[in-house]
Amino acid sequence: MPVHVIDNLNTVAPAQWDALVPGNQPFLRHAFLSSLEDSGSLGPRSGWRAEHVLHYENDQLVAALPYPKLLVAVPFSPVGGSRILSATPEGGRELLSELPAYLQSEGLSSAHVNFTDPAADALLKLQPGWLQRIGCQFHWHNRGYRDFQDFLDALSSRKRKQMRKEREQVAGQGIEFEWLEGAQMSEVLWDFVYACYSNTYEIRGQAPYLTREFFSLLAERMPESIRVVIALQGSRPVAMAFSLIGGDSFYGRYWGCLAEFDRLHFETCFYQGMDYAIAHGVQRFDAGAQGEHKLIRGFEPQITRSWHYLMHPGLKDAVSEFLEQERVGIMAYAEEARSALPYRQVD
Incomplete structure (x- = not known):
């Protein structure tokens, strides 16, 4: 079944949404995201427009991407965690494979998935066209x-x-x-x-x-x-x-x-x-x-990861080259930062 897009999370039952969230990740729970929407924190005043991409099988929600209008993320929250919410790995792969067609149909130039966990990294790594970017938090x-x-x-x-x-x-x-x-x-x-x-x-x-x-x-x-x-x-x-x-x-x-x-x-x-x-x-x-x-x-130092899909081939090539150079610098920075930690050296 093709992707289904909603602009209000209350369209989905909290239990159905939360069933896709692995572990106890508070920022991805229906309660957190719907509170952002219902309180007016998201909307024209903040520059966010909610569009959740859903994937159903036999009328059962099996995968979801929160806030994919250019960006799949938790709004205002640079916190690592699940970004491809799926009951099965197959559901996540199918949802990602349908995303380029959605970008094209909506006239969007790119998609971005921020602060991913290892499970999302593993799925995105296997999808053609996605570029990985790393960062560093503490x-x-x-x-x-x-x-x-x-x-x-x-x-x-x-x-x-x-x-x-x-x-x-x-x-x-x-x-x-x-x-x-x-x-x-x-x-x-x-x-x-x-x-x-x-x-x-x-x-x-x-x-x-x-x-x-x-x-x-x-x-x-x-x-x-x-x-x-x-x-x-x-x-x-x-x-x-x-x-x-x-x-x-x-x-x-x-x-x-x-x-x-x-x-x-x-x-x-x-x-x-x-x-x-x-x-x-x-x-x-x-x-x-x-x-x-x-x-x-x-x-x-903690390495963070994000993934980026660019529709324009020339832009994609240029960004890919930049990300390779940036990766070297960030890994060196993280290593240098680690050497500055205040912990006693143990022989």
Whole structure:
């Protein structure tokens, strides 16, 4: 059966969609994606138009590509994971094989699949015409640490002292922290979270991508995946970090503050997340896409992958040549970054 395109995820039953999502990947769940749509975070104001490509067999949904209008991705979320949602490998291959015809019929010049997992890489590698691009992020790994001090003991003396000093600076300003799950959040607290989130954009003269309603919808639809840490000075909330948890991974997504304090960003976004991961046995902490400042705090280089299908042969050849050159540079950069990690050398 040819592909079927919908512009509203609520057309598909949540259970039917989620059955295609392997493991516990919060960003791909129907609840997350539909909250983006229903809250108005996606639409003309943000430059996104939802078009989900579906593949059915005998009226049963067997494969899907979320948001393929040029881009197959999780909106606003540079987080690795499944991108070709399929009940079987055959369904994924068939859906991908039909995508070029869809591009041509819609007059599109290209398709892009961002932040893929190994399963998607394996499928795309076998499809003709797709080009792979690599990138580099920084993720923290829990090596079975008993507590934060156990993690510090794995570092060089200088870096250990630096991190301890940063945490002491925050505590010395009277800042304490409270962790909350989605079900524990009130609308008043969500107002505070959104004020902090919006402030990170507004201080740069930008408009926030997400609407206030998105956070309430997400708390209603998938509260078990939400973690919020609130920084308080006395009883006054001054900053927050919003995260999602799924499987063995912890994803730091948004942060913001309404008052400035020394080293508060590092404590709220990094050290608090490490504490949480250690206490709850979470293996991996993805604190977001940007920032070499993560490297010196123990976040290790992680190669990311994306795939690109270009309709114009000449453009495809030129981009392919560029990607080969870029790959060499990124692999060298990741290796150099790894040599700068703060961990003690063990003979």
